[in-house]
Amino acid sequence: MAYFSATQLQTLSWTSWTSWINPNVAYRTPKLLFYPKPLRASFSSSNVETTTLTKDSSTTTLRELCYGHVQEHVIRRAEEVGYVIPTEVQLQALPFLFSGRDCVLHAQTGSGKTLAYLLQVLSVVDSQRSAVQALIVVPTRELGMQVTKVTRMLAANPSEHESGLKSCTVMALLDGGMLKRHKSWLKAEPPTIVVATIGSLCQMLEKHILKLDTCQVLVVDEVDFMFNSSKEVSSLKRLLTSYSSSKNRQTIFASASIPQHRRFLYDCMQQKWTRADVVHVHVNSVEPMPSCLHHRFVVCNRMEKNPMLLSLLQTDSPGSAIIFVSEQSGKSKKAGSAPPTTLLVDFLKSSRGRFSDVSLLEEDMNFNQRAASLSELRGGGGGGGGGGGYLLVATDIAARGVDLPETTHIYNFDIPKDAVNYLHRAGRTGRKPFSDKKCFVTSIITVEERFVLQRFENELMFCCEQLFF
Numbered sequence: 003m004a005y006f007s008a009t010q011l012q013t014l015s016w017t018s019w020t021s022w023i024n025p026n027v028a029y030r031t032p033k034l035l036f037y038p039k040p041l042r043a044s045f046s047s048s049n050v051e052t053t054t055l056t057k058d059s060s061t062t063t064l065r066e067l068c069y070g071h072v073q074e075h076v077i078r079r080a081e082e083v084g085y086v087i088p089t090e091v092q093l094q095a096l097p098f099l100f101s102g103r104d105c106v107l108h109a110q111t112g113s114g115k116t117l118a119y120l121l122q123v124l125s126v127v128d129s130q131r132s133a134v135q136a137l138i139v140v141p142t143r144e145l146g147m148q149v150t151k152v153t154r155m156l157a158a159n160p161s162e163h164e165s166g167l168k169s170c171t172v173m174a175l176l177d178g179g180m181l182k183r184h185k186s187w188l189k190a191e192p193p194t195i196v197v198a199t200i201g202s203l204c205q206m207l208e209k210h211i212l213k214l215d216t217c218q219v220l221v222v223d224e225v226d227f228m229f230n231s232s233k234e235v236s237s238l239k240r241l242l243t244s245y246s247s248s249k250n251r252q253t254i255f256a257s258a259s260i261p262q263h264r265r266f267l268y269d270c271m272q273q274k275w276t277r278a279d280v281v282h283v284h285v286n287s288v289e290p291m292p293s294c295l296h297h298r299f300v301v302c303n304r305m306e307k308n309p310m311l312l313s314l315l316q317t318d319s320p321g322s323a324i325i326f327v328s329e330q331s332g333k334s335k336k337a338g339s340a341p342p343t344t345l346l347v348d349f350l351k352s353s354r355g356r357f358s359d360v361s362l363l364e365e366d367m368n369f370n371q372r373a374a375s376l377s378e379l380r381g382g383g384g385g386g387g388g389g390g391g392y393l394l395v396a397t398d399i400a401a402r403g404v405d406l407p408e409t410t411h412i413y414n415f416d417i418p419k420d421a422v423n424y425l426h427r428a429g430r431t432g433r434k435p436f437s438d439k440k441c442f443v444t445s446i447i448t449v450e451e452r453f454v455l456q457r458f459e460n461e462l463m464f465c466c467e468q469l470f471f
């Protein structure tokens with residue numbers, strides 16, 4: 003077994019540790035051999051506070067939790083849309099967030115991390131000041147549009163005209179957006195809050211059109227994904243350390259999966275991505291996925307996958323479902339073959355049944371088509387027929403952060419590439435925090451893929467039931 007000194011370890015970037023390591027699983031993967039026990043202590047919570055819920059909090063309301071921090075019109079708006087009782091992550095994180103501490107929000111998919119960080123953002127910003135005071139960085143345009151919509155909805159002040167106080171402005175600075183228009187907006191009157199993808203953001207920062215010297219809160223959503231993306235990681239590190247300093251801002255990281263979280267927290271402090279007193283808000287650490295999910299699998303050979311999916315859809319009759327398909331390989335693109343998503347959509351459409359009305363979301367669609375596809379689903383149209391349900395065929399672009407709470411079924415038409423990917427795909431369902439209604443995650447696998455799924459079961463600690471047709 004190799005042992006590393008603390009300095010050696012600093013040079014091993016967290017980003018190179020890609021496998022999901024659950025702190026409660028007995029590890030068997032060879033990668034663990036490189037994670038020496040004595041040094042684990044040096045990443046441990048001796049420096050980082052990890053929260054646990056100590057008091058019976060069942061009676062605390064979101065209003066009570068936000069009192070004195072968040073403006074009345076924001077609380078009222080939150081209540082109007084049904085955010086009355088805080089979720090566990092909100093209950094645990096908000097006191098730390100309101101105290102100004104840096105936080106890593108680490109809680110299951112669909113647990114309400116977005117509202118937790120947005121309430122803090124809205125408690126800090128001053129809408130009367132014309133300066134960028136909060137920045138929320140997201141990995142995809144889709145997630146950016148969703149976060150912008152929720153922020154605008156919460157921030158809107160209905161008594162703006164009577165009081166003469168303007169509502170805070172929220173700019174979506176997202177890849178594929180109208181950067182020219184945003185440039186003039188930023189120059190004329192900076193918005194209060196910016197929701198951005200890293201590519202568009204860095205363009206504005208490099209050209210000095212956007213400055214972060216007035217930014218008080220920086221949120222990075224899906225932080226593990228951002229650090230693991232070879233395209234985004236260097237920009238992200240520059241954002242955290244060069245474009246602004248952790249000393250002058252509150253930093254909030256959020257994700258349902260933070261592989262090697264002790265190492266990540268150690269890096270946060272060492273690399274000065276956060277301040278040294280960062281709090282790790284880790285909710286449901288023994289159960290990485292929502293308990294309302296029922297996991298299943300069917301085994302068939304590759305040629306039988308289409309009819310197998312159709313049989314599953316006919317048997318399940320899902321209210322609303324997302325079918326995840328792998329991205330087209332570069333080789334297949336070069337050969338001019340049709341993408342697997344399109345082939346599946348064509349197959350479902352030609353089945354002429356209830357599933358002929360199907361939507362598509364993938365990287366290769368243009369941004370307008372992608373937006374239209376999602377808004378169609380949110381509007382209750384698109385796919386599935388009858389009852390306002392939908393059927394969406396998607397690549398992993400829909401696996402992170404996308405909130406379609408009506409989704410009852412997930413189908414892995416192609417097996418996810420790793421356990422983290424499984425967790426996020428599965429997490430597109432079971433997104434109603436106070437409902438324990440069963441939702442289903444079904445993987446269509448070949449015999450050879452059974453051991454891969456088994457590995458996911460071990461890593462994420464769930465049990466998959468086999469279905470027979």
Ligand SMILES: Nc1ncnc2c1ncn2[C@@H]1O[C@H](COP(=O)(O)OP(=O)(O)OP(=O)(O)O)[C@@H](O)[C@H]1O
Nearest residue numbers: 085087088089111112113114115116117258403405
């Ligand atoms: N306090 C609350 N009461 C009721 N519903 C809530 C509350 N907080 C959040 N929600 C709802 O729960 C759903 C999931 O919330 P959110 O998108 O913030 O989850 P998340 O933790 O960010 O998930 P992911 O890790 O998948 O991005 C949303 O539909 C949101 O409107």
